[in-house]
Amino acid sequence: MEKIKVGVAGYGVIGQRLADGVALQEDMELVGVADVGVTLPVRALKEKGMPYDLYLAIPENREAVEKEGIPVSGTLEDLVQKVDIMLDATSAGIGAKNKEVYKKYGKKAVFQGGEKNNVADVFFHGYANYEKGLDKEFLKLTSCNTTGLIRAVDCLHREAGIEKVAITIIRRVADPGDYHRGLTNALKVDKAPNHQAVDLMTIMPEVQATGILIHTPVTHGHIITVVATPKEDISKEKALELFRNHPRIRVVSTDEGFLGNASLFKYARDLGNPRGDMYEIAIWEDTIVKSGKDIMFAINIPQEAVVIPENMDAIRAAMGMQTDRLEAVALTNKYLGMGKWMK
Known part of the structure; x- marks a missing residue:
């Protein structure tokens, strides 16, 4: 061929x-x-x-x-x-x-x-x-954030049917090597809902989504917290199993030493990945919690390669x-x- x-x-x-x-x-x-x-x-x-x-x-x-x-x-x-x-x-x-x-x-x-x-x-x-x-x-x-967000939501949605999600994005302010954003020591809040929530609904119109975005003076990755409401109750153990079986989602934990975005970037370099890239998003196992029917978790988005x-x-x-x-x-x-x- x-x-x-x-x-x-x-x-x-x-x-x-x-x-x-x-x-x-x-x-x-x-x-x-x-x-x-x-x-x-x-x-x-x-x-x-x-x-x-x-x-x-x-x-x-x-x-x-x-x-x-x-x-x-x-x-x-x-x-x-x-x-x-x-x-x-x-x-x-x-x-x-x-x-x-x-x-x-x-x-x-x-x-x-x-x-x-x-x-x-x-x-x-x-x-x-x-x-x-x-x-x-x-x-x-x-976008990078929406891509990773949809991976995680779609993963759960195909099993349990997600009705709605509420997200908070802690967004890196610029890529490594960028100078045009300036040197900052501040956080900046965007108006809600952020475009990632709106974009998710464009791709997955059956899911209601809203969210808040906060710009942070870092460069290596975004972190998104997600609160998802499923149609069918799903246990933490089942969600973890679904995430573990997804080739574009890597499940990590703080006990393993993955303390945040910088840990994942360093690990990608230790693996010898070109430019320290990771194609997959990471979900922290120790952030997966239930609140009634809702399930909450946190994602790392490697914005340059995801x-x-x-x-x-x-x-x-x-x-x-x-x-x-x-x-x-x-x-x-x-x-x-x-x-x-x-x-």
Whole structure:
């Protein structure tokens, strides 16, 4: 079977990881990545020996890029013409402009959480609504927090039927290496409900959701507390079993030394994961508690890498590679090496 040809637009925090994720999929081929010029990730790409071909979104920058000894394979339009589907990881708003290029050449595309919902035919999540993405032209992924949140809620929902959730997000203020947010020593509260709760209801309209978001001056991961109300009573032990059996959820505990977000980031580095990335969310076993019928737990969201599996799912759905949801996510999980801790 011929491999699906994929391109990545925007070689930044998410784009680098998307490129690596596609390169790991044995039934996909990464044709190349596109960016605007000599960014730090592009410098690193050159120093690593150019494992991926580089295309320029701003052709006028070619001379400056080649002056740095970085080979250029063509323009963004050249890349689009060579692929079956594009993963667009550009800054919010740029993807909507790039969509015109994708439409010009009749190519499908997947956009990230920062774009507005109307950029795509389907607001997509691999586990929760895979079928809705089948054979669609344009898909949009949920944000990092929403992606991880939906994984956990969907996991319980398919067993017990979740009626509603109330969430609190303790949100990292910026990615590692970002300076534009400033150096802060403060917490900042957003108006309720936060967009993650609203987005969850868009993906899972049968669940009522609301929540509060608090920005914190940290960089390595978000933490979400969830209070879920099931239709059918579910024990802590059953919830724990469901979480443990999910390849994109890692159950940890404070007794093991996982005291918070920094512990998980350090553990990913100790595992030798590139960039200290984790594709899976973590749920602390010792935060799973019952309050009457409600069940409460806390999740860690590794914001730089958590959406990569769902992007691979989106390619599978849009290109009709697998029509069965569980078959599709299982292949993504296999090629990304997810669930190894379960063995």
